[in-house]
Amino acid sequence: MLELDADKRITAEQALAHPYLEKYADPSDEPTSSLYDQSFEDMDLPVERWKELVFKEVLNFVPQQHAHIGGEPQA
Incomplete structure (x- = not known):
């Protein structure tokens, strides 16, 4: 789950089905x-x-x- 490379990382659906998170997930919602x-x-x-x-x-x-970027500072 803690993989920075999106191609190697599991999907959100897979993460919610993971035993670590299953008590928080509601597949019907x-x-x-x-x-x-x-x-x-x-x-x-x-x-x-x-x-x-x-x-x-x-x-x-x-x-x-x-509007304030590159212009006058805010008062």
Whole structure:
């Protein structure tokens, strides 16, 4: 379960069926989701481009800060 490589890691469904978690899982009440697309993680980009992409992703989680980036500090 604690495998960083997604190709080697068990699925969420498999993890919930694991004896360690079975007392917390309810097979009749388990939502499913689409597969995670990790293709962007395999892109061969310069470090500066990765920094830019990560920064933009962070801004998606703190949109109120977006207008203040590169501008005047907040009062």
